[in-house]
Amino acid sequence: MEDGIGIWGVPLAILAGAIRVSTPFIFVSLGETITERSGRINLGLEGTLVFGAMTAYAVAVMSGSPYLGVLAAMATGAIFGLVHGFICKFPKVNDIAIGIAMMQFGLGLAFFLGKSFIQPVAPRLPSIALGGWSDSPQLQSALTINVLFIVGALLALALWWAFRNTRVGLILRVVGDSSDAARAMGLNPDTVRLLATAAGGALAAIGGAYLSLYYPGSWNEGISSGQGLMAVALVIFARWNPIGCFLAALLFGGAGALGPALQSVGVTQGYYLFYAAPYVLTLAILVATSSPTRALVGAPGALSITK
Template sequence: MTDLGIWAVPLAILAGAIRVSTPFLFVSLGEVLTERSGRINLGLEGTLVFGAMSGYAVAYLTGSPWAGVLAAAVAGALFGLVHGLICSLPRVNDIAIGIAMMILGMGLAFYFGKPFVQPVAPDLPAIPLGWWSDLPQVQAALQVNVLFLIGAAAAFAMWWMFRATRVGLIIRVVGDSTDAARAMGLRPALIRTLATAAGGAFAGVGGAYLSLYYPGSWNEGISSGQGLMAVALVIFARWNPVACFGAALLFGGAGALGPALQSVGVSEGYYLYYAAPYVLTLGVLIATSSPHRAMTGAPGELSITK
């Protein structure tokens, strides 16, 4: 990107932010849906990895990347359903079950995914938004995957759902007060289980993006902790789906910082640049740790608020 001069770095960061942010976006939307119902799911890291493996395997076996995305969503929903059913039992801790599901998901993905490390599955399509430029660097940077656009639309749709639909109102009531939900004739355990399953489906789609587009392969280190970082992203976004979209771009830009600087020849501190997303996560957790404002906007039934 040296032909672009000073514009090479911001263009590379923008392109990288779009690519890197997509898994953050889907996992954070899934976690928002789960947490707004009053349950926290720390197992989404395992769901993300298992979704990546499932999507890649099905895409390879069927020759269709969209079949892989569907399989990843189903796998994620099953993990979420199991998590929700277990958490519905008496005296069960959401956080402990989430950690157990994370380990289970990663273990199953590594076990069943070994035959698919070498085979090449078809990639998801991208939309060439750089058609207006003659520079190949710009054209390559503005290849936007369809799942990013779907995720952006889903963020606004979820925001509207929480504000203006009966389904959104039910989820919010259950998340804010179990007693009020029961007084309205609702079944909080069932609603939370369904919300957790739907949240798992979102995380599974995020995993399919990793294996079928960027980086576009299946291996055991594919997620790099993105599922766990998304939980911090949700707190940073104050449980707002639209804010999650912006926060995902911010985290994605941090993840793209290293490759962007490398593209213009800056190679010193290579590992430090690649640590930017983790530093940002730590900074977000510190910045939101104030006892007066950290849980602003959090659902009342969420275990971390008690």
């Protein structure tokens, strides 16, 4: 049997790449959706993502368990979110400015603490092989799915249902739309946003753990490539809908996999231009959604970018 699969090589490579590349986007965007639904934007998730990657890798190296690495990353992500939320509750504090400061803090701290873990090899997160029925290595690779991708898909469905059908979802939506209405219902908007920001940080850190413990599966200072910031644009594109975030993450993942897919099937010239596809897509989304004449459909009313 021939090693190549002809014209099907590119779509299969893009499918495999989309599944691998999209997983961090899924968790960061779902975390940011929870945070923004409460009426707060967190631009610090890039720092949380990178620090989560470093923490997961370091704990996995020391403990020998990638699962403990993921749990440790979640804990640090929640702490980052709590710090962000605590600072933002003070009057006249801008959540966007604090997010940028937290991003730089997370990046700097990760680079400083992670220097000794660049060389050691950590155990990888397991994956599920769904292509065993095929003799094609390309198809088998495309259908090898990490467990966190499946968790992310299930989490998107759970959040979509929870926002619509649970008391917690109702509280989050009320606080996100109007602080005054929330107070009239006896809710404390600062507390709700604090917890939502912590939850968002914990999910973003899972995305970082995926980067260091599965794909690309190592720790280095350039591991994120701006995925935490791109996820904010993804949430806007998905209109704060968890299922929309999952689908948009696959779109971003496919864009990110385009260059490697072309390279894998023998394209030797110009393929590197497609490595910029996720950044071009992010810019296009921001331009398309930045209209001075119309509001963002589905945006929480208390969110700072809507004012």
